[in-house]
Amino acid sequence: MIDLAEARRVLLAACPRIEPVQLDSAGADGCVLAADVFAPANVPPFDNSSVDGYAVRTADLAGAAEDSPVRLEVLGSVLAGSVAGRPVGPGQAWKVMTGAPVPEGADAVVMVERTSATRTEQLGAAGDRVEVLSEVRPGAGIRRAGSDVRAGDRVLAAATVLRPAHLGVLASVGARQVSGYRRLRVGVLVTGDELVSDGGQLRPGQIHESNRAMLLALLVRANCRPVDLGVAGDDVAALRERLDSAVAGCDAVLTSGGVSMGDSDPVRAVLDRFGGLNWLQVAIRPAKPFAFGVLPGPAFPVPVLGLPGNPVSALVSFELLARPALRHMMGHDDPYGTTVLGIADAPLPRPHGDGRTAFLRVGCRFGPDGRLHVQPVAGQDSHQLSASAAAGGLAVVEDGRRVEAGDELPVHLLS
Numbered sequence: 545m546i547d548l549a550e551a552r553r554v555l556l557a558a559c560p561r562i563e564p565v566q567l568d569s570a571g572a573d574g575c576v577l578a579a580d581v582f583a584p585a586n587v588p589p590f591d592n593s594s595v596d597g598y599a600v601r602t603a604d605l606a607g608a609a610e611d612s613p614v615r616l617e618v619l620g621s622v623l624a625g626s627v628a629g630r631p632v633g634p635g636q637a638w639k640v641m642t643g644a645p646v647p648e649g650a651d652a653v654v655m656v657e658r659t660s661a662t663r664t665e666q667l668g669a670a671g672d673r674v675e676v677l678s679e680v681r682p683g684a685g686i687r688r689a690g691s692d693v694r695a696g697d698r699v700l701a702a703a704t705v706l707r708p709a710h711l712g713v714l715a716s717v718g719a720r721q722v723s724g725y726r727r728l729r730v731g732v733l734v735t736g737d738e739l740v741s742d743g744g745q746l747r748p749g750q751i752h753e754s755n756r757a758m759l760l761a762l763l764v765r766a767n768c769r770p771v772d773l774g775v776a777g778d779d780v781a782a783l784r785e786r787l788d789s790a791v792a793g794c795d796a797v798l799t800s801g802g803v804s805m806g807d808s809d810p811v812r813a814v815l816d817r818f819g820g821l822n823w824l825q826v827a828i829r830p831a832k833p834f835a836f837g838v839l840p841g842p843a844f845p846v847p848v849l850g851l852p853g854n855p856v857s858a859l860v861s862f863e864l865l866a867r868p869a870l871r872h873m874m875g876h877d878d879p880y881g882t883t884v885l886g887i888a889d890a891p892l893p894r895p896h897g898d899g900r901t902a903f904l905r906v907g908c909r910f911g912p913d914g915r916l917h918v919q920p921v922a923g924q925d926s927h928q929l930s931a932s933a934a935a936g937g938l939a940v941v942e943d944g945r946r947v948e949a950g951d952e953l954p955v956h957l958l959s
């Protein structure tokens with residue numbers, strides 16, 4: 545057996561990072577930037593009003609107060625998207641809406657609430673008179689050009705994992721395209737002669753297949769483009785053909801099943817003959833067996849990642865090994881997800897004393913103390929998917945460690 549860290553090192557080394565491409569920035573949520581992004585121009589591009597109000601010359605408002613309002617001549621209204629026709633002169637004001645360019649000559653915008661303009665009398669037409677009920681500081685009510693981003697600023701650094709607000713930032717500087725890592729097309733092929741995939745009647749010895757839907761959905765959450773490759777039987781020659789056509793259309797392929805010690809474990813056999821098999825016995829529980837190899841694709845070598853067939857093992861194996869490998873290929877510098885400290889609310893199942901680190905499925909909730917509390921799910925065997933479905937995290941328990949209620953321990957949060 546090798547420990548998880550070593551297994552990850554070996555796996556990631558075999559799964560090379562893809563080449564960056566030009567991505568449509570609006571569609572790049574979850575993708576990793578391959579290069580810094582600089583702003584070609586100021587954001588906002590011009591001084592504009594932060595309120596609905598009147599663009600004024602503050603010098604005109606000396607002494608303005610509720611009981612001694614200052615009257616100004618209104619030159620008209622400026623909406624967001626239009627510009628004032630002429631500058632503000634002494635004793636004058638433009639009515640301006642939020643986002644409208646501040647007219648020349650004005651050095652502040654006084655908000656409508658501090659004027660005599662009301663809902664019924666909006667005082668925005670040329671020739672209207674508005675009374676201002678307080679003084680304002682120069683610059684008040686104005687968002688300066690470049691106050692969000694200055695021309696030439698680095699707005700986003702290479703290696704940033706794009707989130708929705710980043711897409712907004714890219715749009716705000718007009719960056720329609722960015723250099724980044726695209727979503728991988730990842731095939732899912734499950735193996736097993738016993739598997740029924742259409743929900744139909746089971747014959748003796750058959751089971752409903754459960755890994756495909758789970759893995760396809762996990763891939764979507766991992767920001768990949770899943771490709772459903774269906775169900776393959778345990779015949780080695782047939783599986784070889786299925787994998788050959790899979791690598792023709794995919795950047796990587798996940799399989800489930802067929803990587804254990806069994807006589808007829810076909811994924812292991814195919815990779816052994818054609819893909820430079822790495823067959824790992826990882827010192828974790830569940831998900832000890834993991835096989836991977838690299839098959840020649842049409843353009844580049846395609847990693848084939850062989851997850852174990854037991855559904856809980858497939859889930860844990862995806863989380864701890866496959867997902868990091870795919871994230872590494874897609875440019876993530878930190879592909880491993882989040883581990884935090886949690887508190888056990890109950891004793892955790894006893895260690896097996898077999899040298900493997902347990903990744904116990906645990907329910908997770910934040911307590912009134914603001915800390916993460918975990919409770920083991922009701923079935924920890926690797927076929928008990930229904931129990932594990934309730935888990936929000938994997939409690940990491942080194943072999944030999946007894947965890948009692950109240951003990952602190954690392955918890956890997958499930959994506």
Ligand code: AMP
Pocket residue numbers: 734735736738739751752753754755756800801802803804806852853854855
């Ligand atoms: P294997 O890794 O192929 O030896 O499979 C281990 C166990 O997982 C066996 O009990 C299989 O029947 C079960 N299994 C394998 N693939 C699936 C699947 N796609 N859905 C549900 N159970 C599976």
Ligand code: MG
Pocket residue numbers: 735736737801802853
């Ligand atoms: Mg099998």
